[in-house]
Amino acid sequence: MDQPRWLPSPEVVAAANLTDAMREQGLGTYDDFYHWSAADRAGFWGYTVERLGIVLAKPPAAVLRGTPQHPKWLPGAQLNIVESCFTADPASTAVVHLKEGVLHRLSYADLLAEVSRFANGLVADGLARGDRVAIAMPMSVEAVIAYLGIVLAGGVVVSIADSFAPAEIETRLRIAAARTVVTQEVMHRAGKTLPMYRKVTAAGAERAIVVGAGDGGLRECDVTWDDFLSTESRFDAVLGEPGDHINILFSSGTTGEPKAIPWTHTSAIKAASDGHYHQDIHPGDIVAWPTNLGWMMGPWLVFASLVNGAAIALYDDAPTTPGFARFVAEAGVTILGVVPSLVAAWRSAGVADAYDWSGIRLFSSTGEASNASDMAYLMSLAGGKPIIDYIGGTELAGGYMSGTVLQPCVPSTFTTPAVGGAIRILDEMGRPAAVGELFIEPPSMGLSTELLNRDHDEVYYEGTPVVDGVVLRRHGDRIERLPGGRFRAQGRVDDAMNLGGIKISSAEIERAALGTPGLIETAAIAVEADGGGPSSLVMYVVLADGVEVAEIKPELQRRIREVLNPLFKVSDVVQITELPRTASAKVMRRSLRADYRRR
Numbered sequence: 001m002d003q004p005r006w007l008p009s010p011e012v013v014a015a016a017n018l019t020d021a022m023r024e025q026g027l028g029t030y031d032d033f034y035h036w037s038a039a040d041r042a043g044f045w046g047y048t049v050e051r052l053g054i055v056l057a058k059p060p061a062a063v064l065r066g067t068p069q070h071p072k073w074l075p076g077a078q079l080n081i082v083e084s085c086f087t088a089d090p091a092s093t094a095v096v097h098l099k100e101g102v103l104h105r106l107s108y109a110d111l112l113a114e115v116s117r118f119a120n121g122l123v124a125d126g127l128a129r130g131d132r133v134a135i136a137m138p139m140s141v142e143a144v145i146a147y148l149g150i151v152l153a154g155g156v157v158v159s160i161a162d163s164f165a166p167a168e169i170e171t172r173l174r175i176a177a178a179r180t181v182v183t184q185e186v187m188h189r190a191g192k193t194l195p196m197y198r199k200v201t202a203a204g205a206e207r208a209i210v211v212g213a214g215d216g217g218l219r220e221c222d223v224t225w226d227d228f229l230s231t232e233s234r235f236d237a238v239l240g241e242p243g244d245h246i247n248i249l250f251s252s253g254t255t256g257e258p259k260a261i262p263w264t265h266t267s268a269i270k271a272a273s274d275g276h277y278h279q280d281i282h283p284g285d286i287v288a289w290p291t292n293l294g295w296m297m298g299p300w301l302v303f304a305s306l307v308n309g310a311a312i313a314l315y316d317d318a319p320t321t322p323g324f325a326r327f328v329a330e331a332g333v334t335i336l337g338v339v340p341s342l343v344a345a346w347r348s349a350g351v352a353d354a355y356d357w358s359g360i361r362l363f364s365s366t367g368e369a370s371n372a373s374d375m376a377y378l379m380s381l382a383g384g385k386p387i388i389d390y391i392g393g394t395e396l397a398g399g400y401m402s403g404t405v406l407q408p409c410v411p412s413t414f415t416t417p418a419v420g421g422a423i424r425i426l427d428e429m430g431r432p433a434a435v436g437e438l439f440i441e442p443p444s445m446g447l448s449t450e451l452l453n454r455d456h457d458e459v460y461y462e463g464t465p466v467v468d469g470v471v472l473r474r475h476g477d478r479i480e481r482l483p484g485g486r487f488r489a490q491g492r493v494d495d496a497m498n499l500g501g502i503k504i505s506s507a508e509i510e511r512a513a514l515g516t517p518g519l520i521e522t523a524a525i526a527v528e529a530d531g532g533g534p535s536s537l538v539m540y541v542v543l544a545d546g547v548e549v550a551e552i553k554p555e556l557q558r559r560i561r562e563v564l565n566p567l568f569k570v571s572d573v574v575q576i577t578e579l580p581r582t583a584s585a586k587v588m589r590r591s592l593r594a595d596y597r598r599r
Helices: 010-015 017-025 030-039 041-051 081-086 108-124 141-152 166-176 197-202 265-277 297-306 322-331 340-349 372-381 456-460 506-513 549-563 589-598
Strands: 064-066 071-073 093-099 102-107 132-136 156-160 180-184 186-189 192-195 207-211 245-251 259-264 286-288 311-314 335-338 362-365 387-389 391-393 398-402 422-426 435-441 473-481 487-492 496-499 502-505 519-528 535-543 570-575
Touching: 010 017, 017 030, 017 041, 017 265, 030 041, 041 064, 041 265, 081 108, 081 141, 081 265, 081 297, 093 108, 093 141, 093 322, 102 108, 102 322, 108 141, 132 141, 132 166, 141 156, 141 180, 141 245, 141 297, 141 311, 156 166, 156 297, 166 197, 166 245, 166 259, 180 197, 192 197, 197 207, 245 265, 259 265, 265 297, 265 398, 286 297, 286 322, 297 311, 311 322, 335 340, 340 372, 362 372, 372 387, 387 398, 422 473, 456 473, 487 496, 487 519, 496 519, 496 535, 502 506, 506 519, 506 535, 506 549, 519 549, 519 589, 535 549, 549 570
Parallel strands: 093 311, 132 156, 132 180, 156 245, 180 207, 286 311, 286 335, 335 362, 362 387, 535 570
Antiparallel strands: 064 071, 093 102, 186 192, 245 259, 391 398, 422 435, 435 473, 473 487, 496 502, 519 535
16 A cells, blocks of 8 residues: 655644634534535535635525536526636735746736726627637736636637647637637747747637737737727626636547537636635645646636635746746745646656745646656655645536545545545446446536537436436546545546647547558557556557558657647557457457557
8 A cells, every 4th residue: 555655734734724614514524524515515515605705796596406417506696707716805916927037926906907908808899798709828927817808708718728730729719609819929938939820810710819919910800919908997797697608618538529618607616616625725825837728727727726815826938947947936836736747857857956846835736647756756846745636627627536635645646536526436337346437426516517519418428327316427537446545547448548638539639640641540549657657649550551650650740749739749659450440340449558558
């Protein structure tokens, strides 16, 4: 059994948000608190809405109505979740950001003024309630301002990762029916200048609001950020119902087109709840998490930080550089979120070894499977501070399992299901198992109830087991329950994969490879490293006569990086005579994974 590398001190326990919540509820242990939160969903989420200080212009008639699969949270309420992001002391710090080498701090009052200027600009530009506005740019202070401004004005953000090629941007604009895109002229990464505005125009965006654009160089229909902002720095929030859309995010399934997942005002409450109870975010904390708005952790970071009265720390370059390590120290970061592959890169290059990270009080890790030795190294950078491992998904608006500061830290394991929900681990026969597929027991605030371009119930509920009268919700992760009650993630049971913290389907990888000269057909699989850690991308290929793997691999790599993501790496290419298929002609990727493990 793995031994803890960190034990909660009496001081940490006394100061924890969970300890205060347990006291208010008259519950003596964390297990008591969790079991109450899972047994009385309405009671827990009603309490959490009050505890987080969620601003309601009109109170709800109830906390929860409807069915487990289609719950109605806070029916009858009126709100705009952005108002709940500004209940902190207006003079306290809301954003710490590095821009062109200079550290800047923005107060809550200053941030609200800028958000209001952007919201007023949208209204002057003709935005109507429910209109969709895309954001395709790095996680900068302008991205945060635009995100909050769109929601404040009653619009819906369409989140697009800054790394996507024009074809992928076009797909997401089309699915979400977004005509306007907030972007920036270029972005700087590790000494390279990369285009953003040019990609957005190549994707066919009808209109762009562009950060960093000088005089000239824009299409006639586009406008610079500075010209778009209103001079009016007050804005009355456009109110809506709790289930109204505020954000469209995308997540890959097992088919080529990405799923379009709407977030609502209650999705933001789930994110803030996880940050409050599991990451233990307090007013005055400074939270850094290298991410962008195209991944759910971008919006999560906004709500988990601001609703809890903390500051967001934003860095304007690649997080793999010594500059990021220096920023963490100089910005006074107290909570640092990571993707495990990022930690492996820091460790390999010694990027953070020369900087004082003693101000960090905890780390959090999500996005992919982690390696215990890398996580132990990460803890050592801050003098042995704990890691809150965190796993979930876009369609959950947060996590289904995590850790807490009340429980010992064993790197690369989870200590508890996320509060306010419940999980089941079942084998292929639908029986409880120590190792098996993870199912979620609805309802829980944050769980999606619709998709823009799929049948939601078919994706998440069709054919799933019924336990204690509740139809379980499919998620697709494989989980091991360890002795002593901990959990370990074992990757996906379907054909989706995590590459560098980005979830993508095999079908999208294979689609990007189509047209490669000499390639007849291909199947992409993810292979986990021995001892855990990030997944590697392996391509099985059927090649034309005379074509060699050595000549096809560079072209596969080039296409996948250009079409999907420049960070994706093809680790291996395996030539076979034909792909294994089922009777219905589906590729048996599980057989390929087993074959690769035997090699």
